[in-house]
Amino acid sequence: xxxxxxxxxxxxxxxxxxGTARYVDxxxxxxxxxxxxxxxxxxxxxxxxxxxxxxRAGFTIIDHRDVTGRNVVALIEDDQPLLAEREIxxxxxxxxLLAHEDLDTLRRxxxxxDYEPLEPLFxxxxxxxxxxxxxxxxxxVEQALAGAEVVVEGEYxxxxxxxxxxxxxxxxxxxxxxxxxxxxxxxCPFYVHKALRIALGLPxxxxxxxxxxxxxxxxxxxxxxxxIAAHAALLALKAKRPVKLIYDRLEDMLATTKRHPSIVRHxxxxxxxxxxxxxxxxxxxxxxxxxxxxxxVLSRGAIHAAGPYRCDHVRIEARAVGTNTPxxxxxRGFGAPQTQFAVEVQMERIAEALSMDPARLRELNxxxxxxxxxxxxxxxxxxxxxxxxxxxVERSDFHGKRERYAGTNxxxxxxxxxxxxGFTGSGEVKLASRAALCTTERxxxxxxxxxxIGQGTxxxxxxxxxxxxxxxxEDVETGLPDTSNVPDSGPTVASRTCMVVGGILQRCASxxxxxxxxxxxxxxxxxxxxxxxxxxxxxxxxxxxxDDTYRGDAYATYAWACDVAEVEMxxxxxxxxxxxxxxxxxxxxxxxxxxxxxxIEGGTAQGIGYALIEEVVMRExxxxxxxxxxxLVPTTLDTPTMDVVIVETPSHHGxxxxxxxxxxxxxxxxxxIVNAIRHLGLDIRQxxxxxERIAEAxxxxx
Amino acid sequence: xxxxxxALDLVRPKSVEQALRxxxxxxxxxxxxxxxxxxxxxxxxxFPGTRFLDLWPLEExxxxxxxxxxxxxxxxxTHAMIQESxxxxxxxxxxxxxxxxxxxxxxxxxxTLGGNxxxxxxxxxxxxxxxxxxxxxxxRSASGERRVPFNAFFTGYRTTVRRPDELIVxxxxxxxxxxxxxxxxxxxxxxxxxKVVMAVVGxxxxxxxxxxxxxxxxxxxxxxxxxxxxxxxxxASHILEAEVQPIDDIRSTxxxxxxxxxxxxxxxxxxxxx
Ligand SMILES: Cc1cc2nc3c(=O)[nH]c(=O)nc-3n(C[C@H](O)[C@H](O)[C@H](O)COP(=O)(O)OP(=O)(O)OC[C@H]3O[C@@H](n4cnc5c(N)ncnc54)[C@H](O)[C@@H]3O)c2cc1C
Numbered sequence: 001x002x003x004x005x006x007x008x009x010x011x012x013x014x015x016x017x018x019g020t021a022r023y024v025d026x027x028x029x030x031x032x033x034x035x036x037x038x039x040x041x042x043x044x045x046x047x048x049x050x051x052x053x054x055x056r057a058g059f060t061i062i063d064h065r066d067v068t069g070r071n072v073v074a075l076i077e078d079d080q081p082l083l084a085e086r087e088i089x090x091x092x093x094x095x096x097l098l099a100h101e102d103l104d105t106l107r108r109x110x111x112x113x114d115y116e117p118l119e120p121l122f123x124x125x126x127x128x129x130x131x132x133x134x135x136x137x138x139x140x141v142e143q144a145l146a147g148a149e150v151v152v153e154g155e156y157x158x159x160x161x162x163x164x165x166x167x168x169x170x171x172x173x174x175x176x177x178x179x180x181x182x183x184x185x186x187x188c189p190f191y192v193h194k195a196l197r198i199a200l201g202l203p204x205x206x207x208x209x210x211x212x213x214x215x216x217x218x219x220x221x222x223x224x225x226x227x228i229a230a231h232a233a234l235l236a237l238k239a240k241r242p243v244k245l246i247y248d249r250l251e252d253m254l255a256t257t258k259r260h261p262s263i264v265r266h267x268x269x270x271x272x273x274x275x276x277x278x279x280x281x282x283x284x285x286x287x288x289x290x291x292x293x294x295x296x297v298l299s300r301g302a303i304h305a306a307g308p309y310r311c312d313h314v315r316i317e318a319r320a321v322g323t324n325t326p327x328x329x330x331x332r333g334f335g336a337p338q339t340q341f342a343v344e345v346q347m348e349r350i351a352e353a354l355s356m357d358p359a360r361l362r363e364l365n366x367x368x369x370x371x372x373x374x375x376x377x378x379x380x381x382x383x384x385x386x387x388x389x390x391x392x393v394e395r396s397d398f399h400g401k402r403e404r405y406a407g408t409n410x411x412x413x414x415x416x417x418x419x420x421x422g423f424t425g426s427g428e429v430k431l432a433s434r435a436a437l438c439t440t441e442r443x444x445x446x447x448x449x450x451x452x453i454g455q456g457t458x459x460x461x462x463x464x465x466x467x468x469x470x471x472x473x474e475d476v477e478t479g480l481p482d483t484s485n486v487p488d489s490g491p492t493v494a495s496r497t498c499m500v501v502g503g504i505l506q507r508c509a510s511x512x513x514x515x516x517x518x519x520x521x522x523x524x525x526x527x528x529x530x531x532x533x534x535x536x537x538x539x540x541x542x543x544x545x546x547d548d549t550y551r552g553d554a555y556a557t558y559a560w561a562c563d564v565a566e567v568e569m570x571x572x573x574x575x576x577x578x579x580x581x582x583x584x585x586x587x588x589x590x591x592x593x594x595x596x597x598x599x600i601e602g603g604t605a606q607g608i609g610y611a612l613i614e615e616v617v618m619r620e621x622x623x624x625x626x627x628x629x630x631x632l633v634p635t636t637l638d639t640p641t642m643d644v645v646i647v648e649t650p651s652h653h654g655x656x657x658x659x660x661x662x663x664x665x666x667x668x669x670x671x672x673i674v675n676a677i678r679h680l681g682l683d684i685r686q687x688x689x690x691x692e693r694i695a696e697a698x699x700x701x702x
Numbered sequence: 703x704x705x706x707x708x709a710l711d712l713v714r715p716k717s718v719e720q721a722l723r724x725x726x727x728x729x730x731x732x733x734x735x736x737x738x739x740x741x742x743x744x745x746x747x748x749f750p751g752t753r754f755l756d757l758w759p760l761e762e763x764x765x766x767x768x769x770x771x772x773x774x775x776x777x778x779x780t781h782a783m784i785q786e787s788x789x790x791x792x793x794x795x796x797x798x799x800x801x802x803x804x805x806x807x808x809x810x811x812x813x814t815l816g817g818n819x820x821x822x823x824x825x826x827x828x829x830x831x832x833x834x835x836x837x838x839x840x841x842r843s844a845s846g847e848r849r850v851p852f853n854a855f856f857t858g859y860r861t862t863v864r865r866p867d868e869l870i871v872x873x874x875x876x877x878x879x880x881x882x883x884x885x886x887x888x889x890x891x892x893x894x895x896x897k898v899v900m901a902v903v904g905x906x907x908x909x910x911x912x913x914x915x916x917x918x919x920x921x922x923x924x925x926x927x928x929x930x931x932x933x934x935x936x937x938a939s940h941i942l943e944a945e946v947q948p949i950d951d952i953r954s955t956x957x958x959x960x961x962x963x964x965x966x967x968x969x970x971x972x973x974x975x976x
Contacts, residue, residue, distance in 0.1 A: 248704065629895060630895070632893075695957075
């Protein structure tokens, strides 16, 4: 019986449901020390003096001078120090590391730091520190705008968002084999491996990174674990003992990355009958204090900024700038939720300006197979923007409800969106990911660096391998990645784990099938011992991308979706309650329909939080509501009923036609909800659309 | 937990008398009931106390009954018990309604009415109900018992007339004949600290109290007097918006809170046909 397309039991379900799965804080090593990070309390300045006001007996202490390799968090640019030397650029910047075997003694240790404070900058519009800029140009925007019958302008703002994975960041570093092994809660074992090599100055084979069961990531464990792993490793190597470094919720929220806030401006030229003729778009993202992943977040954001629409004249100018807040970083969607919020609310305002039905406006302009995107990419037969739109409109009775709700305290709104699967541009070629299969006495074992972080990686990979080999799902073994025995399949990000890594695994399987003939791999193993097949990513034919001009095929393919949000406003408290949601999402092929629906429902709920309640309150560069008491995410009572429809228009780029589903669901809810609020007659262009903001808008429109 | 657990002491009295004697002997003892508020401070490493007196086993402080026509609720009654009490749901359903909106089920099973009041947060959800109920706080120490009107219990932000050697043992709520009304406004549908929480008892001279709009829960006597004097609810709403003293904080803004207070009073008027 084929496994693909069925809801097989998850590979990790028994351990997680029975509570026997071990997370990093469950692990104890003999002689283990606990660690603590001493952080800056000012947003900008210089360190004048650090005084240790405690008895140092039993302590291991580290500052920037103890970094044995280079004092940098190795990522895109090497601008972020592992430990501040003199300059402070944000609150909660690590300065000193302490380790001790007794947690209470460790916590009591007092460190006083004197600073020479400097004027901080928090407003990205005033920043002169450019982290990255890029331009996408198609046709001649100025000329097209000048000739347009109607021009609509608008500015849209989105705030920070906290990933709020259930398990905070944490690692344990163990000195062994003349080097160090780091066990941790993370998404990208090989990112951590590289960062450790550079920070510690050790050769590759002295460093080992092992993922522990991970309680969620949402991008928050993409780049940050490199910091915490290097900290623990430095302490462990100096102490010559295992060191556990676990953040509590407060520290995690205060110090680690969030979604980039954005300001996006649109100037759109349209004909009176609703055809887009020019899109002029400016994207500004607040990167925080260091570069981290801002260039690639900006890049994905910019590429998605014109939405899934056909338009001959497009100009997108995008900048990420520095401010004195903790660095922002990866978060599910990676720039696309910000820019697609802007374009979808802009589309709504264009419909309003033309007195046109918002679904009709999108229908007229949606990309069809053969059309080109802003970067000039010709979309293929799997472009189903129009179908998902029509299906969502029909299923939700959009037009009927739009009429019935008019003038009541209910509103209905929609958003049409897309999401590129895999790394942007030439990213996948540069990554050159590898994956492997190894025959075992049970069947076959999957060897990948991809991390299970709750989303179902192991299960989905095992389904692909089982069917590609023609063996039962139960005969496929999976496990936690350990850099000493799995190949580097790239990071577990960018909606790439199914399409890209799953695709490599599928090739491994067909190669293995050729080698072992008709035999079950178990039988082959018994007769011949272990056989390993390793394959590397092969760029699809006919895909071309130019990093300098931002022209070409930005992604191998895209997934397409349409959300319809129905909301109700409380006239007394201005609270917006989503009452029903329709999500029609074409992801090529649902390898595991329940897991896919889970991604869509979860991403939608997270998007509802982003739209309405998740507000990071920044005061003097620090998150003032860094606890779960005051940074609130939706509960089940805040989450409406959802009609999730999975559409399967296969793509020839992914295994069994699959594309990516991890991120797309969070792109659509915020604009759909804000457009539903607009249907109530309230001019909202900023998220989160808190009751406080709704009250102000209601006051203006009253 | 950021607080060093090894440095904490816990005293477990066997009776209320023992507890009161311990408090008289050692003013540094912090009484804990459900510990749901105290633990948040301990976890953050910001709670100043280190010596605790565990009231949880003192069953006699958990009783809910009728005394001299008033309903008497023991300080240790949990939010779950209060919701289940027939005496409460029949006489003062808005108290049950307030308890139903406190935290989640785990917190309701553990958190107590005495703790909600003694903690003194202006956002405590039962406080406006006790204020409009004209409740009496029963305080007891080793040297005796005294009764303080709930509306004279708070003296400022998280300060009360309770002496360090006193325990709250009970609340007495006289019967209410007029219509009762309660509304909590938080950031999300459940599990949220109130941005505004209001209780109203109707009648010729209504009683109105609001939480989260000042340093303590506020009995809005000016607004009450205006309605008693014949003001419409619309007029009274404007008076209420001026009478509350909200601030901007990490949860909301002063102007939002004012406006919502006014709207809620209008809603009460509309709901109760005035
Ligand atoms: C997750 C969570 C959600 C919450 N949600 C809400 C909410 O929605 N609404 C709300 O109002 N509160 C909420 N709370 C706060 C808290 O649960 C309530 O205030 C609860 O009623 C406190 O009762 P307790 O018995 O746990 O108090 P404790 O923590 O035991 O004590 C609180 C304070 O009162 C003092 N105290 C306790 N009992 C007595 C007594 N008999 N005499 C004298 N002093 C005493 C203690 O010394 C301490 O200072 C929440 C708390 C948590 C952790």
